[in-house]
Amino acid sequence: MAKSLISASISTQVLRLKPGGNTASFEVSVTNESEQFATFQVELIAAGTDGNLGSRWYNLSPGISAKKPPGDSTKFYVTITDTPVPGFVGKMNITVRIFSLELREEERQLLRLAVEQGIGSIPMQLELPVREFKTHPTDLLEIQVRVYNPSQSPANVVLHLLGVERSWLIEGTDRKLLVPAATKTETIFLCQLPSAGLAPSGTYPFTIECQQVNGPSSSIQGAIMVAPGGFMDFLCTPALHQIPIGNRWQLKNWKSNAATYKIQFDNASNLTQQVSVEVHAEEPRAFKLEVIPESSQIAPGETTELLLVANKKRRRWLGILPQRFLFEVKAVVSDDRLDVRNDTQILKLRVLAVVPIWMQLVGGFLLLFLLWWLSWLNPKNPFWGHKEAVTSVQFNGVGEQVVSGSNDQTTIRWLSAGFFNPLINQQMGVIGRNEKGVRTVRYKPVDNDLMAAGLENGEIKLWDVLGNGKDPISSFSYQKDDRVLALEFSKDSRYLFSGHGSGLVLVWDVERTNINTPNNQPLRGKKFDFAVNSLALVGKAGKNLMIGGRYNQLVAWNLEKDKWGRVSYPRKGGQEDYIVSLDSAEYNPNLLVTADNQGYITLWNMQQCLAEKGLCEVLDEWSDGHGGKPVRSVALSANGCYLASGGDDGKVMLWYLTAEGKRDPQFSKGKKIDQSLKESEKINSVDIKQTGKYILVASGSDDHEVKLDRVERPRNAQCGNQE
Structure with a gap:
């Protein structure tokens, strides 16, 4: 062992x-x-x-x-x-x-x-099943207490809960109990924690004291441990700010460069926090950013405010649209255990120009008005265009240019593209200035390098449209003050026909080799008993000259045979009745159109009468195109499929024709394509040109305007869609 x-x-x-x-x-x-x-x-x-x-x-x-x-x-x-x-x-x-x-x-x-049996009372024994209560704001706690009576006699005791806010205890701080001998009794203290702002995070020790009558007391300790709870609310106002602030009509606000945002922290937690912000600018070099104060301490349940001042270093003086900037503002707290609601916010800032928009608009409007007034877009601009009624217009061969004559004694060349693009000046320049008003102008068909102008004083001038000379290359007249009312070049451009107010129709040799011949005289001529208003070559060979004028007289002059004859006009005329305009189609030379001051437009087939085999055939006639008012000018497209007209009603009309030379039934009422500035200002001259899928119509009127309109060719027209 x-x-x-x-x-x-x-x-x-x-x-x-x-x-x-x-x-x-x-x-x-x-x-x-x-x-x-x-x-x-x-x-x-x-x-x-x-x-x-x-x-x-x-x-x-x-x-x-x-x-x-x-x-x-x-x-x-x-x-x-x-x-x-x-x-x-x-x-x-x-x-x-x-x-x-x-x-x-x-x-x-x-x-x-x-x-043995003792002397005196015995203290109660206290027990807390849970000594440490880990909880959160707004939680409901049950603090359970067990009381044991070790003596051989029952005892009346009072329990006191000490160290806890009285307002937290739903049923008070005291409990009265009768504890039988050698028995254990339980009771509960109900503790309702308030919101986070009223229950700061921390340890709250408490004591439960047991007192008995004529006996010793006893106690036991415990603790309530309030965990961090709640949240921090973060708000920046306004979300959209503007520089300057306030009434921009006041001059003192014009140069304001700062905007102030309010940054608010609302501590709905049970922790004391040190708060600040981080600010990131989209364009940091453009601003000086300052937070006042830089940081702040905020107790539970409190609210604090910081100011973010954004100073724009340089503001634009001019600008219609405001500059837009973004700032990212992020909340920073000392204890990140709690949630920060909306912790990152985007602030917007609109920075207006120093000069208010209304002033810019007024100034811009005045500047635009001044530029417009000085530009070619202003019909009343004294530096551009004609100053008096436009009497004659004509396209060149390809339709890219237009020439015009006016009572203001000038002839002007125009660029067609400029009428459809405001960035292009349509006026190419003044070809020449004359001593009298210009009644008619015509391009030389071959090369389009010369322009003839017939003047009020009977003079005819030839201008080189491709050169920059200020003087005409030739000038000639037959009788002084015998107004030139009509001009027409021969197809080979060798001869120029002129019609005069006296009834004369003259033929001039305008080949360049003969232009400068001293005392240039007409090759031949005819004297009629009516004022000649219009001329047009008809027939395939271009050997017949149609002459229209006063008394509704219409004459065909066979240039080859030097014979002429009258064409029966549908209406006999008096001394106030005029055939004012004639035109023929280049590729359909037997098609003739006439217009008179009684408001009629007439389409003719000249084939039979030119061959002396019968009367001239009237294909179509109408008088409702210009409301019965005088028709001053008509023009046929080269293929004879389109007809333009202008009259005293101030309208420019486009008519679609059939291959036979009649009005297309689908478009019998025509198409209004332009109107003079005032209906009382008549259209004096029109011309028409077909270019690709468009029809161009030029017009000149009493409102001093030269206008050019573009119309897309209709797909369903009977004529003109063969190309």
């Missing part, structure tokens, strides 16, 4: 104890039976003891012995001051445990303790 390393004995085996009276003492002798130095300790163990009491029911001296050599002994003195089990009366066993940490061995002795 192994030898015990510890030898122990107690001075008595039985003790008597009267709680509240005499104590009970005994000795414990311990011998070191080992072969090494060792320290010894003594511990008393009683079944059913209160764990809260620990070793407080007895005293021990010494608490631990000095190191003893082998064979040496030591004594411990033990005094039992209270019953190990509160309220117990009777006999109980006490185990005396002797042990050594060095020897790792122990010895046990048994002591019999007789406990």
Whole structure:
């Protein structure tokens, strides 16, 4: 059998104890039976003891012995001051445990303790099943308390909960209980935590104190640990700001360069926070950004405000649309355990020009008006266009240019493209200035390098339209003051026919080799008994000259045979009746159109009468195109499919014809394509040109305007869509 390393004995085996009276003492002798130095300790163990009491029911001296050599002994003195089990009366066993940490061995002795009825009351024993309550704001806690009465008599006790805000306790801070003898009773304190702002995060220690009448009190401690809760609300206003602020009509606001945003933190949490912001500008070099103050401390439930001042370094002086900038503002808090709502916000800033929009618009309008007034777009501009009524217009061969003559004694060349593009000046330049008003102008058919102008004083001038000379290359007349009312070039451009107010029709040789011949005289001529208003070459060979004029006279002059004859006009005319305009189609030379001041437009087939095989055939005739008012000018397209007319009603009309030379039944009412500035201002001259899918119509009127209109060729027209 192994030898015990510890030898122990107690001075008595039985003790008597009267709680509240005499104590009970005994000795414990311990011998070191080992072969090494060792320290010894003594511990008393009683079944059913209160764990809260620990070793407080007895005293021990010494608490631990000095190191003893082998064979040496030591004594411990033990005094039992209270019953190990509160309220117990009777006999109980006490185990005396002797042990050594060095020897790792122990010895046990048994002591019999007789406990008599004590003197006085016994304190209540309190127990908290949960000592630490981890919770959040607005939570409802149940603080459970157990009260044990160790005495042999029932006890009336009052429990007080101390250390917790009274407003948190729903049913108050006190509980009255009747605790039967040797019985455990439970009760609950209900604790309702307020919102985060009223329940700062932290540890809230509390004490539950138990008081009994004529008896000792007892207490127990616990703690409520409020975790961080709630949130921080972040708001920036306004979301959209503007520089300048306020009434822009006030001059003091014009040069304002700053905008101020309010940054608001609302602490709906239970933590005290240090708050600030981070600001990122879309264009940082354009602004000086300042936050006032840079940071702020905010307690739970409080609100604080910072100011973000954005200073624009340089504002534009002019600009209709505002400059737009973005700022990213991010909330920064010292404790990031809590949520920051809307922690990043985008702020917008509109920066207006220094000069207010209304002033820019007024100034811009005035500038545009001035530019417009000085430009070719202004029909009344004294520096552009004609100053008096336009009497004659004509396209060149390809329709890219137009020439016009006017009572203001000028002839002007125009670029067709400029009439459809406001960025292009349509006026190419004044070809020449004359001593009298210009009644008619005509391009030389071959090369379009010359232009003939017939003047009010009977003079005819030839101008080089491709050169820049200020003087005509030739000028000639037959009778002074015999107005030139009509001009027509021969197809080979060698001859020029002129019609005069006296009734003369003259033929001039205008080949360049003969132009500058001194005292240039007409090759031949005819004198008629009516004023000649219009001329047109008809027939395939261009050997017949149609002459129209006063008294509704229409004459065909066979140039080859030098014979002429009258053509029967549908209406006999008096001295106030005129055939004012004639034209033929270049590729359909037997088609002739006439217009008179009675408002009639007449289409003719000249084939039979030119061949002297019958009367000239009237193909179509109408008078409702210009409301019965005089028709001043008509013009046929080269293929004879389109007809333009202008009259005293101020309208320019386009008529679609059939291949036979009649009005197309689908478009019998014609198409109005232009109107003079005033209906009372008549259209004096029109010309027409077909270019690709478009029909171009030029017109000149009493309103001093030269106009050019473009109409798309109709797909369903009977004539003109063969190309």
